[in-house]
Amino acid sequence: xxxxxxxxxxxxxxxxxxxxxxxxxxxxxxxxxxxxxxxxxxxxxxxxxxxxxxxxxxxxxxxxxxxxxxxxxxxxxxxxxxxxxxxxxxxxxxxxxxxxxxxxxxxxxxxxxxxxxxxxxxxxxxxxxxxxxxxxxxxxxxxxxxxxxxxxxxxxxxxxxxxxxxxxxxxxxxxxxxxxxxxxxxxxxxxxxxxxxxxxxxxxxxxxx
Amino acid sequence: xxxxxxxxxxxxxxxxxxxxxxxxxxxxxxxxxxxxxxxxxxxxxxxxxxxxxxxxxxxxxxxxxxxxxxxxxxxxxxxxxxxxxxxxxxxxxxxxxxxxxxxxxxxxxxxxxxxxxxxxxxxxxxxxxxxxxxxxxxxxxxxxxxxxxxxxxxxxxxxxxxxxxxxxxxxxxxxxxxxxxxxxxxxxxxxxxxxxxxxxxxxxxxxxxxxxxxxxxxxxxxxxxxxxxxxxxxxxxxxxxxxxxxxxxxxxxxxxxxxxxxxxxxxxxxxxxxxxxxxxxxxxxxxxxxxxxxxxxxxxxxxxxxxxxxxxxxxxxx
Numbered sequence: 001x002x003x004x005x006x007x008x009x010x011x012x013x014x015x016x017x018x019x020x021x022x023x024x025x026x027x028x029x030x031x032x033x034x035x036x037x038x039x040x041x042x043x044x045x046x047x048x049x050x051x052x053x054x055x056x057x058x059x060x061x062x063x064x065x066x067x068x069x070x071x072x073x074x075x076x077x078x079x080x081x082x083x084x085x086x087x088x089x090x091x092x093x094x095x096x097x098x099x100x101x102x103x104x105x106x107x108x109x110x111x112x113x114x115x116x117x118x119x120x121x122x123x124x125x126x127x128x129x130x131x132x133x134x135x136x137x138x139x140x141x142x143x144x145x146x147x148x149x150x151x152x153x154x155x156x157x158x159x160x161x162x163x164x165x166x167x168x169x170x171x172x173x174x175x176x177x178x179x180x181x182x183x184x185x186x187x188x189x190x191x192x193x194x195x196x197x198x199x200x201x202x203x204x205x206x207x208x209x
Numbered sequence: 210x211x212x213x214x215x216x217x218x219x220x221x222x223x224x225x226x227x228x229x230x231x232x233x234x235x236x237x238x239x240x241x242x243x244x245x246x247x248x249x250x251x252x253x254x255x256x257x258x259x260x261x262x263x264x265x266x267x268x269x270x271x272x273x274x275x276x277x278x279x280x281x282x283x284x285x286x287x288x289x290x291x292x293x294x295x296x297x298x299x300x301x302x303x304x305x306x307x308x309x310x311x312x313x314x315x316x317x318x319x320x321x322x323x324x325x326x327x328x329x330x331x332x333x334x335x336x337x338x339x340x341x342x343x344x345x346x347x348x349x350x351x352x353x354x355x356x357x358x359x360x361x362x363x364x365x366x367x368x369x370x371x372x373x374x375x376x377x378x379x380x381x382x383x384x385x386x387x388x389x390x391x392x393x394x395x396x397x398x399x400x401x402x403x404x405x406x407x408x409x410x411x412x413x414x415x416x417x418x419x420x421x422x423x424x425x426x427x428x429x430x431x432x433x434x435x436x437x438x439x440x441x442x443x444x445x446x447x448x449x450x451x452x453x454x455x456x457x458x459x460x461x462x463x464x465x466x467x468x469x470x471x472x473x474x475x476x477x478x479x480x481x482x483x484x485x486x487x488x489x490x491x492x493x494x495x496x497x498x499x500x501x502x503x504x505x506x507x508x509x510x511x512x513x514x515x516x517x518x519x520x521x522x523x524x525x526x527x
Contacts, residue, residue, distance in 0.1 A: 102250035108255065116235055152247070
């Protein structure tokens with residue numbers, strides 16, 4: 001039982017209930033935040049390659065395909081997916097970036113203003129748009145991204161592609177293409193690290209207290 | 210990001226360099242919003258903003274109104290001459306009555322220096338100064354800085370000469386505060402009657418002749434000569450002003466490098482600036498107007514966030 005804490009059982013699934021609650025009579029000190037690797041550099045590369053294939057499959061080719069990355073790590077992932085797709089399909093897939101800050105539903109309630117990033121989108125009318133993000137959690141970011149896309153044009157179809165689905169949805173939103181899944185608890189955080197911004201490639205689960 | 214602007218934007222004087230950079234950096238992505246097919250984002254949805262203009266203005270009022278509307282705020286314009294102000298209502302009473310109708314922000318232009326700060330200390334809503342007397346016009350200062358930064362990619366070490374009526378100009382004051390805080394060198398140039406007596410205390414150089422300013426500067430910010438000043442005896446005649454201080458192509462041709470020409474508008478063509486300069490390749494007068502909307506969107510966005518800390522009566526800065 002104790003060995004389950006902090007150890008990968010089958011790579012990425014974890015017990016979500018703290019062990020302390022399973023045995024309330026015994027005192028366990030609150031665990032320190034720990035970093036648990038979900039995907040290393042090689043696993044991430046394999047996952048992205050599979051996702052690239054899946055995108056082409058779901059979009060039925062690269063014709064009229066647009067990849068839209070959500071700031072910031074979604075943009076890096078979209079760039080990599082484009083590179084992978086272009087290499088196998090000999091295409092030049094259109095690329096866009098989207099910053100959803102101004103479409104957040106909590107702007108009226110949060111304190112200091114979040115930093116607004118760059119948005120630049122190609123023509124979306126009649127296209128198959130694939131929204132690319134790193135982590136799918138509450139679904140609120142995707143809701144904002146869908147609203148923002150609608151202000152730029154009328155895509156024929158919008159697909160959602162995420163590297164990791166960590167569960168915990170607060171809106172009826174699901175991804176079409178998923179790199180990997182994990183069940184992360186409320187206090188946990190999932191970090192996607194990309195070498196462009198973080199000097200290394202990895203997906204890690206950070207256990208909260 | 211923990212930097213914030215506080216409750217009001219009264220001027221650039223109380224702001225730190227970090228706060229100035231925050232506004233300019235936030236303005237960058239807002240430029241693109243005005244280029245979209247649907248020029249609207251929902252960031253200020255449900256906020257009510259009153260534009261309270263006690264002085265005539267086209268550019269500033271419309272620019273604020275576009276900025277507010279593109280952020281999805283609801284706006285009401287109040288012009289002093291068509292409101293209860295003409296019946297003798299005081300500024301505070303007008304504002305308190307507006308606030309009783311549950312507004313969130315007030316953009317105010319007023320002929321009296323300090324009007325924005327006065328109001329900010331007395332009402333809950335965020336107050337943005339759109340020009341108060343001879344004090345400051347912070348959003349104009351910010352849009353000038355943004356335009357300069359666009360062209361030169363930096364403000365540190367940049368040499369900016371402000372030419373014309375410095376004495377009566379709130380634009381000059383906001384430019385001086387903002388630019389010097391971000392490391393630019395500022396000089397003022399104009400007839401001695403239109404320079405404030407202690408202007409050097411603001412950390413600026415005084416250049417008595419426009420030819421000196423052209424030799425020295427990377428950019429010239431040419432101020433509007435307020436024609437009503439002539440009656441007050443500050444100038445002998447407009448023609449003489451144009452002959453001595455007017456920015457002409459002949460003078461500009463002697464510049465050692467490509468000068469950038471800014472003007473806050475409205476222009477008196479043939480007085481402080483000649484038409485061939487205003488419409489020439491060095492002029493960024495229209496990009497300034499475009500940047501004005503982005504800067505005002507940034508200020509509105511930044512001020513609308515968080516809970517106003519007005520326990521000490523607000524006021525700009527931290």
